[in-house]
Amino acid sequence: MLQTSLEFLKREFFKYYYENISRLVPPEPIRSREFGFFLEKGKGMFRHKCFNSLRDFHEFILNEIPLDIYVSAANYEDPCNRDMSEKKLVNAELFFDIDAESVAAVSEEESAWICQKCNQYGIGLRDGCPSCGAPTELVRLVSEKQLNVALRETEKLIHVLREDFGIAPENMRVFYSGNRGYHVHVNQEDFLNVTGEGRREIIDYLLIQGLDEKELLNFLKRGVSIGGVSLKGVKRRVYMRVLEKAGSVEKLKTSKRETVLKMLEGIVEELKVRIDPVVTIDMHRLMRMPESINSSSGMVKRRIRLEDLPSFKPLEEAIAFGDEETCLKVKIAPRFRLGGRTFGPFKDEEVELPAYAAVYIVCKGLGEYAGR
Numbered sequence: 001m002l003q004t005s006l007e008f009l010k011r012e013f014f015k016y017y018y019e020n021i022s023r024l025v026p027p028e029p030i031r032s033r034e035f036g037f038f039l040e041k042g043k044g045m046f047r048h049k050c051f052n053s054l055r056d057f058h059e060f061i062l063n064e065i066p067l068d069i070y071v072s073a074a075n076y077e078d079p080c081n082r083d084m085s086e087k088k089l090v091n092a093e094l095f096f097d098i099d100a101e102s103v104a105a106v107s108e109e110e111s112a113w114i115c116q117k118c119n120q121y122g123i124g125l126r127d128g129c130p131s132c133g134a135p136t137e138l139v140r141l142v143s144e145k146q147l148n149v150a151l152r153e154t155e156k157l158i159h160v161l162r163e164d165f166g167i168a169p170e171n172m173r174v175f176y177s178g179n180r181g182y183h184v185h186v187n188q189e190d191f192l193n194v195t196g197e198g199r200r201e202i203i204d205y206l207l208i209q210g211l212d213e214k215e216l217l218n219f220l221k222r223g224v225s226i227g228g229v230s231l232k233g234v235k236r237r238v239y240m241r242v243l244e245k246a247g248s249v250e251k252l253k254t255s256k257r258e259t260v261l262k263m264l265e266g267i268v269e270e271l272k273v274r275i276d277p278v279v280t281i282d283m284h285r286l287m288r289m290p291e292s293i294n295s296s297s298g299m300v301k302r303r304i305r306l307e308d309l310p311s312f313k314p315l316e317e318a319i320a321f322g323d324e325e326t327c328l329k330v331k332i333a334p335r336f337r338l339g340g341r342t343f344g345p346f347k348d349e350e351v352e353l354p355a356y357a358a359v360y361i362v363c364k365g366l367g368e369y370a371g372r
Protein backbone atom coordinates (compact mmCIF):
# COMPACT_ATOMS: atom_id res chain seq x y z
CA MET A 1 0.00 0.00 0.00
CA LEU A 2 1.35 3.42 -0.96
CA GLN A 3 1.85 6.08 1.69
CA THR A 4 -0.81 8.29 0.01
CA SER A 5 -3.32 5.44 0.28
CA LEU A 6 -2.53 4.93 3.93
CA GLU A 7 -2.98 8.64 4.58
CA PHE A 8 -6.30 8.55 2.73
CA LEU A 9 -7.44 5.66 4.95
CA LYS A 10 -6.32 7.46 8.10
CA ARG A 11 -8.23 10.61 7.09
CA GLU A 12 -11.41 8.65 6.42
CA PHE A 13 -11.01 6.57 9.60
CA PHE A 14 -10.50 9.75 11.61
CA LYS A 15 -13.73 11.25 10.24
CA TYR A 16 -15.65 8.12 11.18
CA TYR A 17 -14.20 7.95 14.70
CA TYR A 18 -14.60 11.66 15.28
CA GLU A 19 -18.29 11.54 14.39
CA ASN A 20 -19.06 8.17 15.99
CA ILE A 21 -16.79 8.05 19.03
CA SER A 22 -19.74 7.79 21.42
CA ARG A 23 -20.72 4.49 19.76
CA LEU A 24 -17.42 2.93 20.82
CA VAL A 25 -18.24 1.58 24.22
CA PRO A 26 -16.15 -1.39 25.39
CA PRO A 27 -17.78 -3.99 27.60
CA GLU A 28 -17.79 -3.12 31.28
CA PRO A 29 -15.76 -2.83 33.40
CA ILE A 30 -13.29 -1.07 31.14
CA ARG A 31 -10.50 -1.10 33.78
CA SER A 32 -10.30 -4.89 33.78
CA ARG A 33 -10.02 -5.35 30.00
CA GLU A 34 -6.95 -5.69 27.84
CA PHE A 35 -6.93 -3.74 24.56
CA GLY A 36 -5.01 -4.41 21.35
CA PHE A 37 -4.48 -2.32 18.23
CA PHE A 38 -3.01 -2.45 14.77
CA LEU A 39 -1.55 1.00 14.38
CA GLU A 40 0.46 0.64 11.17
CA LYS A 41 0.06 -1.55 8.10
CA GLY A 42 2.27 -4.62 8.25
CA LYS A 43 3.34 -4.09 11.88
CA GLY A 44 2.46 -6.43 14.72
CA MET A 45 -0.32 -5.91 17.22
CA PHE A 46 0.21 -3.36 19.95
CA ARG A 47 -1.42 -5.10 22.91
CA HIS A 48 -1.51 -5.33 26.72
CA LYS A 49 -2.88 -1.81 26.70
CA CYS A 50 -5.44 -0.77 29.32
CA PHE A 51 -7.51 2.29 30.11
CA ASN A 52 -8.85 3.79 33.30
CA SER A 53 -11.86 5.42 31.74
CA LEU A 54 -13.95 5.58 28.61
CA ARG A 55 -12.63 9.08 28.09
CA ASP A 56 -8.99 7.88 28.02
CA PHE A 57 -9.95 5.17 25.57
CA HIS A 58 -11.68 7.63 23.23
CA GLU A 59 -8.76 10.03 23.45
CA PHE A 60 -6.36 7.28 22.45
CA ILE A 61 -8.51 6.32 19.44
CA LEU A 62 -8.78 9.89 18.16
CA ASN A 63 -5.04 10.47 18.62
CA GLU A 64 -3.79 7.23 17.10
CA ILE A 65 -6.54 6.39 14.55
CA PRO A 66 -5.82 2.65 14.75
CA LEU A 67 -6.46 0.48 11.72
CA ASP A 68 -8.07 -2.16 13.96
CA ILE A 69 -9.22 -2.17 17.58
CA TYR A 70 -9.60 -5.17 19.88
CA VAL A 71 -10.77 -5.75 23.43
CA SER A 72 -10.39 -8.85 25.59
CA ALA A 73 -13.31 -11.17 26.22
CA ALA A 74 -11.75 -11.63 29.64
CA ASN A 75 -11.67 -9.50 32.75
CA TYR A 76 -8.28 -9.39 34.50
CA GLU A 77 -6.95 -8.12 37.77
CA ASP A 78 -3.96 -6.64 35.95
CA PRO A 79 -4.90 -6.35 32.26
CA CYS A 80 -1.77 -4.46 31.15
CA ASN A 81 0.68 -7.02 32.49
CA ARG A 82 2.62 -8.40 29.52
CA ASP A 83 2.80 -11.85 31.07
CA MET A 84 -0.49 -13.64 30.35
CA SER A 85 -0.51 -15.59 33.61
CA GLU A 86 0.36 -12.49 35.61
CA LYS A 87 -2.70 -10.73 34.23
CA LYS A 88 -4.74 -12.92 36.62
CA LEU A 89 -7.87 -13.91 34.79
CA VAL A 90 -11.07 -13.19 36.69
CA ASN A 91 -13.62 -14.46 34.16
CA ALA A 92 -14.40 -14.26 30.46
CA GLU A 93 -17.38 -13.68 28.24
CA LEU A 94 -18.34 -16.47 25.88
CA PHE A 95 -17.35 -15.45 22.40
CA PHE A 96 -18.45 -17.12 19.14
CA ASP A 97 -17.24 -16.53 15.61
CA ILE A 98 -18.97 -17.79 12.49
CA ASP A 99 -16.68 -17.43 9.52
CA ALA A 100 -18.43 -17.20 6.14
CA GLU A 101 -15.46 -18.92 4.48
CA SER A 102 -16.01 -22.07 6.46
CA VAL A 103 -19.77 -22.31 5.91
CA ALA A 104 -19.89 -21.62 2.16
CA ALA A 105 -17.41 -21.82 -0.70
CA VAL A 106 -16.03 -18.66 -2.23
CA SER A 107 -16.84 -18.09 -5.90
CA GLU A 108 -14.37 -17.42 -8.72
CA GLU A 109 -16.11 -14.19 -9.75
CA GLU A 110 -15.65 -12.67 -6.30
CA SER A 111 -11.93 -13.32 -6.05
CA ALA A 112 -8.76 -11.96 -7.56
CA TRP A 113 -5.18 -13.26 -7.64
CA ILE A 114 -2.01 -11.22 -7.59
CA CYS A 115 1.50 -12.53 -8.24
CA GLN A 116 3.94 -10.93 -5.84
CA LYS A 117 6.91 -11.95 -7.97
CA CYS A 118 6.07 -10.68 -11.47
CA ASN A 119 3.09 -8.46 -10.59
CA GLN A 120 0.59 -10.20 -12.86
CA TYR A 121 -2.99 -10.32 -11.71
CA GLY A 122 -6.44 -11.37 -12.74
CA ILE A 123 -9.92 -12.31 -11.62
CA GLY A 124 -10.56 -15.78 -10.24
CA LEU A 125 -8.88 -18.21 -7.88
CA ARG A 126 -5.39 -19.21 -9.03
CA ASP A 127 -2.88 -20.79 -6.68
CA GLY A 128 0.03 -20.36 -9.04
CA CYS A 129 0.91 -17.49 -11.37
CA PRO A 130 0.30 -18.50 -15.01
CA SER A 131 3.38 -16.52 -16.12
CA CYS A 132 6.08 -17.37 -13.61
CA GLY A 133 4.55 -20.15 -11.52
CA ALA A 134 5.15 -18.37 -8.22
CA PRO A 135 2.48 -18.75 -5.53
CA THR A 136 -0.15 -16.01 -5.78
CA GLU A 137 -1.85 -13.89 -3.18
CA LEU A 138 -5.61 -14.45 -3.25
CA VAL A 139 -7.96 -11.58 -2.49
CA ARG A 140 -11.52 -12.52 -1.69
CA LEU A 141 -14.16 -9.87 -1.72
CA VAL A 142 -16.95 -9.84 0.82
CA SER A 143 -19.55 -12.13 -0.69
CA GLU A 144 -23.20 -11.42 -0.08
CA LYS A 145 -24.08 -15.03 -0.81
CA GLN A 146 -21.54 -16.40 1.66
CA LEU A 147 -22.65 -13.92 4.30
CA ASN A 148 -26.27 -14.98 3.90
CA VAL A 149 -25.33 -18.57 4.68
CA ALA A 150 -23.30 -17.38 7.67
CA LEU A 151 -26.23 -15.30 8.89
CA ARG A 152 -28.55 -18.34 8.85
CA GLU A 153 -25.87 -20.19 10.83
CA THR A 154 -25.77 -17.32 13.33
CA GLU A 155 -29.53 -17.50 13.80
CA LYS A 156 -29.14 -21.21 14.45
CA LEU A 157 -26.49 -20.49 17.09
CA ILE A 158 -28.69 -17.96 18.84
CA HIS A 159 -31.59 -20.37 18.85
CA VAL A 160 -29.49 -23.12 20.47
CA LEU A 161 -27.93 -20.75 23.02
CA ARG A 162 -31.40 -19.62 23.97
CA GLU A 163 -33.29 -22.89 23.98
CA ASP A 164 -30.64 -25.37 25.11
CA PHE A 165 -28.36 -23.22 27.25
CA GLY A 166 -30.92 -20.85 28.69
CA ILE A 167 -29.04 -17.74 27.70
CA ALA A 168 -31.35 -14.75 27.88
CA PRO A 169 -31.64 -12.70 24.68
CA GLU A 170 -30.65 -9.53 26.54
CA ASN A 171 -27.31 -11.15 27.45
CA MET A 172 -26.44 -11.90 23.83
CA ARG A 173 -25.02 -9.35 21.47
CA VAL A 174 -24.76 -10.15 17.79
CA PHE A 175 -22.44 -8.42 15.33
CA TYR A 176 -21.49 -8.46 11.70
CA SER A 177 -17.68 -8.64 11.88
CA GLY A 178 -17.20 -6.05 9.14
CA ASN A 179 -15.65 -8.54 6.76
CA ARG A 180 -16.57 -12.16 6.35
CA GLY A 181 -18.34 -13.28 9.48
CA TYR A 182 -20.60 -12.84 12.45
CA HIS A 183 -19.78 -12.65 16.14
CA VAL A 184 -21.91 -13.45 19.16
CA HIS A 185 -20.85 -12.20 22.61
CA VAL A 186 -22.50 -13.75 25.65
CA ASN A 187 -22.26 -11.78 28.86
CA GLN A 188 -24.36 -13.75 31.32
CA GLU A 189 -23.32 -14.14 34.95
CA ASP A 190 -23.49 -17.95 35.15
CA PHE A 191 -21.45 -18.38 31.94
CA LEU A 192 -18.62 -15.98 32.73
CA ASN A 193 -16.86 -18.52 34.92
CA VAL A 194 -17.17 -21.52 32.62
CA THR A 195 -13.71 -23.14 32.55
CA GLY A 196 -11.75 -24.14 29.47
CA GLU A 197 -13.10 -27.66 29.82
CA GLY A 198 -16.67 -26.38 30.04
CA ARG A 199 -16.10 -24.29 26.93
CA ARG A 200 -14.83 -27.40 25.17
CA GLU A 201 -18.13 -29.14 26.04
CA ILE A 202 -20.15 -26.24 24.65
CA ILE A 203 -18.12 -26.44 21.43
CA ASP A 204 -18.67 -30.22 21.17
CA TYR A 205 -22.37 -29.69 21.68
CA LEU A 206 -22.59 -27.08 18.93
CA LEU A 207 -20.34 -28.89 16.45
CA ILE A 208 -21.81 -32.32 17.36
CA GLN A 209 -18.40 -33.69 18.20
CA GLY A 210 -17.60 -36.83 20.15
CA LEU A 211 -20.80 -38.54 19.11
CA ASP A 212 -20.57 -42.33 19.10
CA GLU A 213 -22.88 -43.03 16.18
CA LYS A 214 -22.82 -46.80 16.70
CA GLU A 215 -23.82 -46.50 20.31
CA LEU A 216 -26.59 -44.07 19.47
CA LEU A 217 -27.76 -46.29 16.65
CA ASN A 218 -28.01 -49.21 19.06
CA PHE A 219 -30.11 -47.14 21.41
CA LEU A 220 -32.35 -46.07 18.59
CA LYS A 221 -32.68 -49.58 17.18
CA ARG A 222 -33.53 -51.01 20.57
CA GLY A 223 -36.30 -48.49 20.68
CA VAL A 224 -35.33 -47.25 24.10
CA SER A 225 -37.27 -44.12 24.96
CA ILE A 226 -35.37 -41.15 26.29
CA GLY A 227 -36.72 -41.83 29.76
CA GLY A 228 -35.09 -45.24 29.70
CA VAL A 229 -31.60 -44.05 28.92
CA SER A 230 -29.36 -41.53 30.52
CA LEU A 231 -28.25 -39.60 27.48
CA LYS A 232 -26.79 -36.22 28.09
CA GLY A 233 -25.52 -33.29 26.10
CA VAL A 234 -24.86 -33.79 22.45
CA LYS A 235 -26.11 -37.42 22.38
CA ARG A 236 -29.41 -36.42 23.87
CA ARG A 237 -29.68 -33.54 21.42
CA VAL A 238 -29.26 -35.83 18.41
CA TYR A 239 -31.39 -38.64 19.88
CA MET A 240 -34.34 -36.35 20.52
CA ARG A 241 -34.22 -34.96 17.00
CA VAL A 242 -34.10 -38.45 15.44
CA LEU A 243 -37.13 -39.50 17.47
CA GLU A 244 -38.93 -36.35 16.48
CA LYS A 245 -38.19 -36.89 12.83
CA ALA A 246 -39.06 -40.59 12.82
CA GLY A 247 -42.39 -39.94 14.51
CA SER A 248 -42.23 -42.83 16.95
CA VAL A 249 -39.92 -45.34 18.64
CA GLU A 250 -41.78 -48.15 16.87
CA LYS A 251 -40.96 -46.78 13.45
CA LEU A 252 -37.27 -46.70 14.31
CA LYS A 253 -37.35 -50.27 15.55
CA THR A 254 -38.80 -51.57 12.33
CA SER A 255 -36.63 -49.47 10.01
CA LYS A 256 -33.49 -50.85 8.43
CA ARG A 257 -30.25 -50.12 10.23
CA GLU A 258 -28.88 -48.28 7.19
CA THR A 259 -32.00 -46.12 6.99
CA VAL A 260 -31.62 -45.03 10.59
CA LEU A 261 -27.89 -44.43 10.14
CA LYS A 262 -28.56 -42.23 7.12
CA MET A 263 -31.17 -40.31 9.07
CA LEU A 264 -28.70 -39.91 11.91
CA GLU A 265 -26.06 -38.48 9.58
CA GLY A 266 -28.57 -36.08 8.05
CA ILE A 267 -29.59 -34.87 11.48
CA VAL A 268 -25.99 -34.29 12.57
CA GLU A 269 -25.55 -32.04 9.53
CA GLU A 270 -28.82 -30.26 10.27
CA LEU A 271 -28.04 -29.63 13.95
CA LYS A 272 -24.38 -28.72 13.61
CA VAL A 273 -23.64 -25.03 14.27
CA ARG A 274 -20.46 -24.16 12.38
CA ILE A 275 -18.64 -21.97 14.88
CA ASP A 276 -14.86 -21.55 14.86
CA PRO A 277 -13.85 -23.65 17.90
CA VAL A 278 -10.45 -21.99 18.30
CA VAL A 279 -12.09 -18.66 19.10
CA THR A 280 -14.47 -19.97 21.76
CA ILE A 281 -11.94 -22.12 23.60
CA ASP A 282 -9.44 -19.28 24.06
CA MET A 283 -10.38 -17.30 27.16
CA HIS A 284 -7.60 -14.77 26.49
CA ARG A 285 -8.98 -13.99 23.05
CA LEU A 286 -9.16 -10.42 21.90
CA MET A 287 -12.45 -9.59 20.20
CA ARG A 288 -12.79 -6.95 17.53
CA MET A 289 -14.18 -3.85 19.19
CA PRO A 290 -17.91 -3.30 18.50
CA GLU A 291 -18.64 -0.42 16.09
CA SER A 292 -14.95 -0.14 15.13
CA ILE A 293 -13.67 -0.29 11.55
CA ASN A 294 -12.39 -3.57 10.17
CA SER A 295 -9.36 -2.65 8.07
CA SER A 296 -9.73 -5.78 5.94
CA SER A 297 -12.72 -4.12 4.28
CA GLY A 298 -13.29 -0.64 5.71
CA MET A 299 -16.67 -1.72 6.99
CA VAL A 300 -17.76 -1.55 10.61
CA LYS A 301 -18.23 -4.35 13.12
CA ARG A 302 -21.91 -3.57 13.40
CA ARG A 303 -24.27 -4.54 16.20
CA ILE A 304 -27.46 -6.18 14.96
CA ARG A 305 -30.55 -6.23 17.12
CA LEU A 306 -31.93 -9.76 17.39
CA GLU A 307 -35.22 -8.76 15.81
CA ASP A 308 -33.36 -7.29 12.82
CA LEU A 309 -31.27 -10.40 12.14
CA PRO A 310 -33.52 -11.96 9.47
CA SER A 311 -33.40 -8.86 7.29
CA PHE A 312 -29.88 -7.58 8.06
CA LYS A 313 -27.98 -6.37 4.97
CA PRO A 314 -24.27 -6.26 5.84
CA LEU A 315 -23.15 -4.63 2.60
CA GLU A 316 -25.46 -1.69 3.19
CA GLU A 317 -25.74 -1.38 6.95
CA ALA A 318 -22.07 -1.67 7.91
CA ILE A 319 -20.78 1.13 5.71
CA ALA A 320 -18.72 3.70 7.60
CA PHE A 321 -17.93 6.36 5.04
CA GLY A 322 -19.62 8.92 2.85
CA ASP A 323 -20.02 8.99 -0.90
CA GLU A 324 -17.71 11.85 -1.96
CA GLU A 325 -16.24 10.98 -5.35
CA THR A 326 -12.71 9.67 -4.91
CA CYS A 327 -10.14 8.92 -7.62
CA LEU A 328 -8.60 5.52 -7.52
CA LYS A 329 -6.06 3.62 -9.60
CA VAL A 330 -7.47 0.12 -9.61
CA LYS A 331 -5.19 -2.79 -10.39
CA ILE A 332 -7.84 -5.43 -10.52
CA ALA A 333 -11.31 -5.72 -9.01
CA PRO A 334 -14.06 -8.23 -9.59
CA ARG A 335 -17.59 -6.84 -9.84
CA PHE A 336 -18.84 -6.05 -6.33
CA ARG A 337 -21.91 -4.74 -4.57
CA LEU A 338 -21.68 -2.18 -1.79
CA GLY A 339 -24.03 0.44 -0.41
CA GLY A 340 -26.82 -0.73 -2.68
CA ARG A 341 -24.77 -0.14 -5.83
CA THR A 342 -22.78 -2.37 -8.15
CA PHE A 343 -19.20 -1.51 -9.18
CA GLY A 344 -16.67 -2.97 -11.59
CA PRO A 345 -15.20 -5.17 -12.76
CA PHE A 346 -12.09 -3.02 -13.21
CA LYS A 347 -8.64 -3.74 -14.57
CA ASP A 348 -5.76 -1.26 -14.84
CA GLU A 349 -7.96 1.80 -14.84
CA GLU A 350 -8.45 5.06 -13.06
CA VAL A 351 -12.00 5.33 -11.73
CA GLU A 352 -14.07 7.63 -9.59
CA LEU A 353 -15.81 5.86 -6.75
CA PRO A 354 -17.75 6.99 -3.68
CA ALA A 355 -15.44 7.17 -0.65
CA TYR A 356 -16.85 3.99 0.97
CA ALA A 357 -16.13 1.93 -2.18
CA ALA A 358 -12.69 3.53 -2.59
CA VAL A 359 -11.78 2.63 1.01
CA TYR A 360 -12.96 -0.93 0.37
CA ILE A 361 -10.74 -1.35 -2.71
CA VAL A 362 -7.72 0.14 -0.92
CA CYS A 363 -8.29 -2.06 2.17
CA LYS A 364 -8.47 -5.12 -0.07
CA GLY A 365 -5.12 -4.14 -1.61
CA LEU A 366 -6.59 -3.92 -5.12
CA GLY A 367 -5.99 -0.25 -5.84
CA GLU A 368 -4.33 2.95 -4.71
CA TYR A 369 -5.67 6.38 -3.85
CA ALA A 370 -5.25 8.91 -6.67
CA GLY A 371 -6.69 12.14 -5.26
CA ARG A 372 -10.04 13.86 -5.04
Ligand SMILES: [Zn+2]
Nearest residue numbers: 115118129132
Ligand atom coordinates in the same frame (compact mmCIF):
# COMPACT_ATOMS: atom_id res chain seq x y z
ZN1 LIG B 1 4.15 -14.26 -11.64
